[in-house]
Amino acid sequence: MLQSKLFTKTTKEAPADEQSLNAQLLTRAGFVHKTMAGVYTFLPLGLRVLRKIEDIIREEMDKVGQEMLMPSLAPEINWEISGRKDTLSVLFAAKAANDLSTKTNNSSYILNPTHEEIITPIAQKYGLSYKDLPFAIYQIQTKFRNEARPKSGLLRGREFGMKDLYSFHTDEKDLRRFYEEMKDSYTEVFNRLGIGHDTYITIASGGDFTKDYSHEFQTECVTGEDEVHICDECHLGINKEVLAKQSSCPACGNKKLRMIKASEVGNIFPLNTKFSQAFNYYYTDLKGQPQIVYMGSYGIGPSRLLGVIAEKFADSKGLVWPKAIAPFKVHLLSLQKDKEAEAIYQKLTKAGVEVLFDDRDLGAGEKFADADLIGCPYRLVVSAKTLDQDSVELKERTETKSTLVKISQIIKELK
Amino acid sequence: MLQSKLFTKTTKEAPADEQSLNAQLLTRAGFVHKTMAGVYTFLPLGLRVLRKIEDIIREEMDKVGQEMLMPSLAPEINWEISGRKDTLSVLFAAKAANDLSTKTNNSSYILNPTHEEIITPIAQKYGLSYKDLPFAIYQIQTKFRNEARPKSGLLRGREFGMKDLYSFHTDEKDLRRFYEEMKDSYTEVFNRLGIGHDTYITIASGGDFTKDYSHEFQTECVTGEDEVHICDECHLGINKEVLAKQSSCPACGNKKLRMIKASEVGNIFPLNTKFSQAFNYYYTDLKGQPQIVYMGSYGIGPSRLLGVIAEKFADSKGLVWPKAIAPFKVHLLSLQKDKEAEAIYQKLTKAGVEVLFDDRDLGAGEKFADADLIGCPYRLVVSAKTLDQDSVELKERTETKSTLVKISQIIKELK
Numbered sequence: 001m002l003q004s005k006l007f008t009k010t011t012k013e014a015p016a017d018e019q020s021l022n023a024q025l026l027t028r029a030g031f032v033h034k035t036m037a038g039v040y041t042f043l044p045l046g047l048r049v050l051r052k053i054e055d056i057i058r059e060e061m062d063k064v065g066q067e068m069l070m071p072s073l074a075p076e077i078n079w080e081i082s083g084r085k086d087t088l089s090v091l092f093a094a095k096a097a098n099d100l101s102t103k104t105n106n107s108s109y110i111l112n113p114t115h116e117e118i119i120t121p122i123a124q125k126y127g128l129s130y131k132d133l134p135f136a137i138y139q140i141q142t143k144f145r146n147e148a149r150p151k152s153g154l155l156r157g158r159e160f161g162m163k164d165l166y167s168f169h170t171d172e173k174d175l176r177r178f179y180e181e182m183k184d185s186y187t188e189v190f191n192r193l194g195i196g197h198d199t200y201i202t203i204a205s206g207g208d209f210t211k212d213y214s215h216e217f218q219t220e221c222v223t224g225e226d227e228v229h230i231c232d233e234c235h236l237g238i239n240k241e242v243l244a245k246q247s248s249c250p251a252c253g254n255k256k257l258r259m260i261k262a263s264e265v266g267n268i269f270p271l272n273t274k275f276s277q278a279f280n281y282y283y284t285d286l287k288g289q290p291q292i293v294y295m296g297s298y299g300i301g302p303s304r305l306l307g308v309i310a311e312k313f314a315d316s317k318g319l320v321w322p323k324a325i326a327p328f329k330v331h332l333l334s335l336q337k338d339k340e341a342e343a344i345y346q347k348l349t350k351a352g353v354e355v356l357f358d359d360r361d362l363g364a365g366e367k368f369a370d371a372d373l374i375g376c377p378y379r380l381v382v383s384a385k386t387l388d389q390d391s392v393e394l395k396e397r398t399e400t401k402s403t404l405v406k407i408s409q410i411i412k413e414l415k
Numbered sequence: 416m417l418q419s420k421l422f423t424k425t426t427k428e429a430p431a432d433e434q435s436l437n438a439q440l441l442t443r444a445g446f447v448h449k450t451m452a453g454v455y456t457f458l459p460l461g462l463r464v465l466r467k468i469e470d471i472i473r474e475e476m477d478k479v480g481q482e483m484l485m486p487s488l489a490p491e492i493n494w495e496i497s498g499r500k501d502t503l504s505v506l507f508a509a510k511a512a513n514d515l516s517t518k519t520n521n522s523s524y525i526l527n528p529t530h531e532e533i534i535t536p537i538a539q540k541y542g543l544s545y546k547d548l549p550f551a552i553y554q555i556q557t558k559f560r561n562e563a564r565p566k567s568g569l570l571r572g573r574e575f576g577m578k579d580l581y582s583f584h585t586d587e588k589d590l591r592r593f594y595e596e597m598k599d600s601y602t603e604v605f606n607r608l609g610i611g612h613d614t615y616i617t618i619a620s621g622g623d624f625t626k627d628y629s630h631e632f633q634t635e636c637v638t639g640e641d642e643v644h645i646c647d648e649c650h651l652g653i654n655k656e657v658l659a660k661q662s663s664c665p666a667c668g669n670k671k672l673r674m675i676k677a678s679e680v681g682n683i684f685p686l687n688t689k690f691s692q693a694f695n696y697y698y699t700d701l702k703g704q705p706q707i708v709y710m711g712s713y714g715i716g717p718s719r720l721l722g723v724i725a726e727k728f729a730d731s732k733g734l735v736w737p738k739a740i741a742p743f744k745v746h747l748l749s750l751q752k753d754k755e756a757e758a759i760y761q762k763l764t765k766a767g768v769e770v771l772f773d774d775r776d777l778g779a780g781e782k783f784a785d786a787d788l789i790g791c792p793y794r795l796v797v798s799a800k801t802l803d804q805d806s807v808e809l810k811e812r813t814e815t816k817s818t819l820v821k822i823s824q825i826i827k828e829l830k
Contacts, residue, residue: 005481005550006481007481007538007541007542007547007550007552008541009541033537033540035485035486035488035489035490035533036488036489036490036524039486039488039489040486041483041484041485041486041533041537042483042484043483043537044481044482044483046483047482047483047484050484066420066421066422066459067459067462068456068457068458068459068461068462069456069457069462069465070450070456071450071454071455071456071574072487072557072559072574073450073451073454073559073573073574074450074451074454075450075451085512085513086513086515088512088513089513089515089518089519090519091511091512091513092509092510092511092512093509093510093511093512094507094508094509094526094559094561095507095508095510096506096507096508096561097494097500097503097506097507097508097523097525097561098500098501098503098504098506100501100502100504103504103505103563104504104505104561104563105561105562105563105564108512109451110512111509111526118450118456122448122456122458123422125448126422126423126424127422132422135422137422142487142557144487144488144509146509146511146512146519146520147520148518148519148520149520158488159486159487159488
């Protein structure tokens with residue numbers, strides 16, 4: 001893409017009303033625009049990263065479940081049936097905005113902050129026999145949560161993206177089997193996103209969902225809002241609430257735990273029969289007898305992940321994207337050698353390399369600063385000096401040293 | 416995909432509460448599930464079609480604009496600035512659903528039914544110089560409209576998908592130039608979707624947006640809710656409201672118009688300076704003087720399109736999908752020859768052909784009925800009879816006659 005055609009621009013200053021590092025950097029670099037507190041627009045660069053995160057999640061989820069798309073609006077009755085309408089403080093209702101009453105429908109609906117209340121009746125419509133079970137369904141969809149004071153940028157929004165998968169089982173044993181499989185699926189997602197090594201499966205209390213333990217996936221991050229205690233014997237995390245009840249690793253008994261700052265990037269819950277009981281969801285077993293369905297739910301927030309990854313890898317100069325989700329693989333800078341740089345841009349693009357080509361009429365300093373701020377993995381500089389040696393200057397965003405690469409060797413180097 | 420693994424099922428009966436043909440068929444075939452009036456869940460088959468429609472739209476829009484993603488929640492102030500907060504009867508507000516008041520934020524937000532109020536301040540942030548103009552930005556995003564009595568299935572929902580593109584210009588002349596280009600872009604979208612021949616650019620009154628004429632794209636459909644008058648000289652439509660003011664084709668004066676039933680599949684509006692005036696959006700011209708920005712907006716609803724296409728091509732047996740957007744290209748039916756059919760399924764899948772393989776333990780009658788109801792373009796039947804001749808039976812969904820095709824020739828036939 002030609003940077004001169006990108007309608008966004010970078011800014012030197014962070015917006016005064018952003019306290020979080022992720023929102024400051026992502027706003028300065030032109031990835032997001034704050035529409036209101038806790039609600040962001042994804043600009044072209046930000047949307048490219050978001051889609052790549054979603055695609056990785058989708059590829060892994062397609063191995064275990066079927067994708068569908070549920071709505072954001074729900075009838076209130078579904079939330080009354082589950083008992084959560086009057087207990088979830090973050091619930092938004094949608095109502096007619098004005099009193100043009102002859103034309104307006106005055107009912108009130110819920111804006112789903114999670115979709116157990118929607119998926120359960122759908123599963124119940126189709127999955128009524130033991131022959132239909134188990135199955136898993138997921139979606140990548142917007143969630144709405146009426147957070148009182150959203151100050152963490154993309155990490156805790158009033159509106160945000162979520163991949164939520166739900167599984168349905170004949171009994172608890174089968175739910176547990178699938179639940180363990182999902183740990184592996186999630187681990188693969190975080191590996192592919194470039195944060196696998198620093199992400200810990202973390203034992204957490206189940207909150208509203210279950211009295212059993214559930215699990216969070218916590219990624220180490222110095223600016224993270226959570227404290228997680230790591231057992232290096234098991235490569236396992238234990239969260240604060242669980243550790244308040246016992247002082248050692250629940251898996252191996254190890255008492256030498258180390259505390260890290262971390263951000264949650266996923267969670268999995270054995271819902272057991274909470275929602276199937278509420279919605280009266282029974283299947284017919286082999287003997288023709290009705291049996292309660294066991295359920296699990298499994299969440300990863302793509303927009304939150306984008307924010308966590310932005311914060312985790314950022315340095316003093318700006319964003320540093322892992323290769324798998326960078327908006328472009330290469331940031332190509334022309335230092336007053338537009339024609340020669342254009343030829344290299346065409347060559348790379350034809351070879352299938354994603355390139356952001358800075359063809360703007362700006363000085364070298366501004367171009368270098370923008371490349372660091374935007375954070376593509378590779379920077380290529382074309383200047384009179386490099387062309388004298390039939391070369392371009394190649395630098396990885398994570399390195400300080402650059403190397404000269406012959407123009408004829410660029411594709412080999414970058415493919 | 417193995418049909419035995421698809422968690423949805425078809426039904427013989429249409430739901431009693433659905434009046435529209437699109438919702439009846441799409442529900443029976445397992446493409447959608449009604450979560451409430453005017454609000455649908457896209458099940459796996461429906462989501463496949465929706466994504467293909469969106470991808471075609473996206474490819475064409477990428478040629479003229481940059482994709483981004485705006486939020487559904489908006490601050491009320493933006494809708495007050497435009498003056499539409501108290502005039503749009505379909506406006507939803509989002510408010511705290513319950514009175515857990517110590518934890519809850521009690522503000523009220525608008526759920527965007529269209530995004531002029533969101534895009535204008537964003538464009539204004541970046542596009543302030545004549546050098547930045549023109550530019551165009553689009554998104555594919557959910558819209559919310561509080562329709563009083565939504566009875567048309569996917570054609571008029573309270574929540575639905577929309578591709579909305581917005582363009583920004585230095586003057587009216589440049590807006591008009593781009594507006595004409597968008598007619599061509601839309602024509603290409605409808606051509607690719609398989610409805611180009613029956614879709615008419617239709618002169619419409621501008622409604623709330625402009626006193627000038629705007630344009631609708633109307634697709635001929637016997638169950639359509641609109642009446643459009645066609646001038647066959649110009650291949651142009653004229654809508655009822657415009658024709659009430661003049662009795663001939665505005666383009667050529669032709670008085671011999673024929674009336675068709677049609678469904679709207681897109682619309683384009685020259686917004687001119689309505690929103691730039693409201694938001695005080697001026698750019699700086701070559702001489703350093705402030706000048707008002709001209710805007711256009713251009714909409715296509717992917718979920719509505721899915722409903723229109725379902726209705727337009729349906730026959731008495733079920734859905735009939737155009738090849739470009741069918742959930743699968745081929746519906747492969749095994750009539751008690753699962754092993755042989757499985758080999759053909761593997762062969763086609765490896766060759767990149769999208770196949771729904773009916774491997775279920777059901778009779779031929781049920782399998783044929785489901786294939787007709789689901790409406791994939793090609794049906795392949797594998798039975799003892801066809802295997803005797805080293806063949807499969809191939810039938811197009813739009814044809815009544817089938818042919819025998821040698822197994823060795825299948826890929827050649829279907830690629």
